[in-house]
Amino acid sequence: xxxxxxxxxxxxxxxINSLSPYIGKMRIELAKYLIEHYAPKGSxxxxxxxxxxxxxxxxxxxxxxxVGNDLNYYAYVLSxxxxxxxxxxxxxxxxxxxxxxxxECKSKTIDITNIPEWVxxxxxxxxxxxxxxxxxxxxxxxxxxxxxxxxxxxxxxRPGFLSYPASHGAPYLRSKKYPIDxxxxxxxxxxxxxxxxxKVKRSYKNVPQLDYALxxxxxxKDARNICFKNEHFSTIITSPPYMKSLTYARDNxxxxxxxxxxxxxxxxxxxxxxxxxxxxxxxxxxxxxxxLQEAGDKCIVVIGDISVAYNEKKISLSEVLIDISKKHYTxxxxxxxxxxxxxxxxxxxTRIKQEIIVVLERK
Ligand SMILES: C[S@@+](CC[C@H](N)C(=O)[O-])C[C@H]1O[C@@H](n2cnc3c(N)ncnc32)[C@H](O)[C@@H]1O
Numbered sequence: 001x002x003x004x005x006x007x008x009x010x011x012x013x014x015x016i017n018s019l020s021p022y023i024g025k026m027r028i029e030l031a032k033y034l035i036e037h038y039a040p041k042g043s044x045x046x047x048x049x050x051x052x053x054x055x056x057x058x059x060x061x062x063x064x065x066x067v068g069n070d071l072n073y074y075a076y077v078l079s080x081x082x083x084x085x086x087x088x089x090x091x092x093x094x095x096x097x098x099x100x101x102x103x104e105c106k107s108k109t110i111d112i113t114n115i116p117e118w119v120x121x122x123x124x125x126x127x128x129x130x131x132x133x134x135x136x137x138x139x140x141x142x143x144x145x146x147x148x149x150x151x152x153x154x155x156x157x158r159p160g161f162l163s164y165p166a167s168h169g170a171p172y173l174r175s176k177k178y179p180i181d182x183x184x185x186x187x188x189x190x191x192x193x194x195x196x197x198x199k200v201k202r203s204y205k206n207v208p209q210l211d212y213a214l215x216x217x218x219x220x221k222d223a224r225n226i227c228f229k230n231e232h233f234s235t236i237i238t239s240p241p242y243m244k245s246l247t248y249a250r251d252n253x254x255x256x257x258x259x260x261x262x263x264x265x266x267x268x269x270x271x272x273x274x275x276x277x278x279x280x281x282x283x284x285x286x287x288x289x290x291x292l293q294e295a296g297d298k299c300i301v302v303i304g305d306i307s308v309a310y311n312e313k314k315i316s317l318s319e320v321l322i323d324i325s326k327k328h329y330t331x332x333x334x335x336x337x338x339x340x341x342x343x344x345x346x347x348x349x350t351r352i353k354q355e356i357i358v359v360l361e362r363k
Contacts, residue, residue: 006030006033006335006336006337006357008029008030008032008033009029011028011029011032012206013028013206014028014057014061014206014207014208015202015203015204015205015206015207016057016082016085016203016207017054017057017082018152018203019078019081019082019145019148019149019151019152019203020052020078020081020148020149020151020152020255021052021152021168021169022051022052022074022075022078022248022252023169023246023247023248023251024051024239024241024243024246024248025051025052025054026051026054026055026239026302027054027337028054028058030302030337030355030357031054031055031058031059031237032058032062034055034237034300034302034357035055035058035059035062035064035235035237036062038235038237038298038300038359039059039062039064039234039235039237039298040234040235041063042064043064043065043234043235044064044065044066044067044231044232044233044234044235045059045064045065045066045067045233045235045236045237046066046067046068046069046233046235046236046237046238046289046292047059047066047067047068047069047236047237047238048068048069048223048226048236048238048285048289049069049070049223049238049239049240049241050068050069050070050075050079050218050238051070051072051075051079051239051248052075052078052079052082053068053075053078053079053082053083053218055068055237055238056068056079056082056083056216056218057082057083059237060083060210060211060214060216061208061210063211063214064214065214065215065216066083066214066215066216066217067217067218067219067231067233068083068217068218068219069218069219069220069221069223069226070218070219070220071220071221071222071223071267071270071271072248072249072252072256072267072271073220073256073259073260073261074151074248074249074252074255074256074259074261075248076218076219076220077144077147077148077151077259078148078151079218080142080144080148080218081144081145081146081147081148081149082145082148083144083216083218084144084145084216085145085203085204085207085210086145087212088204089200089201089204092145092146092200092204093197093200095143095146096146096193096196096197096200099134099137099138099143099146100193102133102137103130103133103134103136103137103192103193104130104133104193106133106136106137107126107129107130107132107133108129110129110132110133112125112128112129112132115128115132116257119254119257121164121173122155122163122164122166122171122173122254123162123163123164124164124187124188124189124190126189127162127189127190127192130191130192131150131154131162131192131258132258134150134192134196135147135150135258135259138150139259139260146196146200147259149196149199149200149203150192150196150199151255151258151259152199153195153196153199154171154254154255154258155167155168155171155254156168157174157178157186160195160198160199160202161190161195162190162192162195164186164187165177165178165183165186169251170250170251170252170253171253171254222270223281223285223288224281224284224285224288226288228292231292232292232293232294233289233292233293233297234293234294234297234298235297235298235299235300236289236292236293236297236298236299236300237300237302238300238301238302239301239302239303239355240278240281240282240285240301240303241271241272241273241278242278242303242304242306242317243272243304243306243352244272244273244274244275245272246272247268247272248267248268248271248272249261249264249265249267249268249271249272250264250265250268252264275308279310279320279324282321282324282325283324286299286324286325286327286328286329287327287328289328290327290328290329290362293362294362295362295363296361296362297361297362298359298360298361298362299325299329299360299361299362300357300358300359300360301318301321301357301358301360302337302355302356302357302358303317303318303321303355303356303358304317304352304354304355304356305317305318305336305352305353305354305355305356306352308320310323316356317356318334318356318358321358322358322360325360328362328363329360329361329362329363330360330361330363331358331359331360331361332359332360332361333357333359334356334357334358334359335356335357335359336354336355336356336357337354337355337356337357338353338354339352339353339354339355
């Protein structure tokens with residue numbers, strides 16, 4: 001298999017892309033490159049494993065209609081948030097003020113006795129009650145943009161965040177590094193409205209012009225089972241969950257808990273599959289996607305450069321994908337995208353050094 005290195009031009013990062021963290025995110029530059037090179041103008045782009053919605057937001061920015069899906073409810077909320085920001089910061093500020101009154105009133109009636117201790121350990125009591133009330137109203141009113149902003153400030157040690165000192169990615173307290181006796185301010189009540197307003201302001205720092213007339217859809221289903229009737233997706237761009245070690249639910253367990261998804265262990269069993277389950281998942285998906293595409297349409301899969309045992313040989317996972325898709329697709333190109341040193345992921349004892357982009361064409 002021939003590989004060519006990708007060179008990207010510098011991309012100005014859309015601040016909407018950073019509403020809240022997500023592991024295993026696709027590089028924005030890569031999403032942009034793939035859309036610009038393979039998606040016909042005016043067509044629909046589908047990402048069945050959308051995660052934090054990188055492909056969807058980039059597609060919308062480049063004036064495409066987009067359809068996304070992810071089985072992780074946090075990914076669904078985050079993608080919906082990125083696809084539905086208020087048109088202006090002024091509009092967002094006005095709306096936020098309405099929720100301030102409602103949430104502050106409701107927070108006085110919140111009972112936290114049944115909240116699990118591990119959740120309580122991250123927050124001052126009054127802050128926790130306020131967060132619960134905000135989530136209640138934002139979720140009930142499908143305020144995905146505000147809800148995503150709130151998910152993005154749930155935990156960290158910086159002053160703009162709501163928890164006691166903690167990490168920002170996966171939730172871990174940092175009380176050893178920042179003991180309460182030496183850092184009492186880090187353990188005080190935090191006003192949710194103030195922190196959320198600042199987060200919303202930061203999110204509008206650099207937003208390109210977006211066309212709100214374009215359709216943007218997102219689903220929260222298993223990619224194997226999702227059904228589309230009479231739809232045509234001329235471009236599929238996706239990065240599937242090929243690594244069991246990327247635990248999408250475990251790392252987001254605190255965010256998922258606030259969103260009402262308490263059983264992150266069961267969710268991870270579904271969304272961070274073993275190798276054999278992953279291959280079966282992809283086999284089913286290719287069959288499904290083939291029905292949504294016409295001859296000449298592209299299906300682009302971004303996958304880590306790892307070797308796996310397959311048909312009694314050790315071969316690259318990208319070659320396995322090419323093999324299992326060959327009934328419906330022809331591989332027309334493969335690229336390699338080196339993972340920057342700081343973002344390298346460890347699988348077992350091996351570091352994944354690059355990702356392979358497999359470009360398939362519908363037969
Ligand atoms: C590598 S991540 C995608 C990252 C995404 N490209 C981004 O930029 O954020 C893979 C995603 O697949 C989702 N996933 C795993 N199994 C799934 C399934 N059976 N159906 C739908 N989504 C699934 C995971 O929740 C995860 O968000």
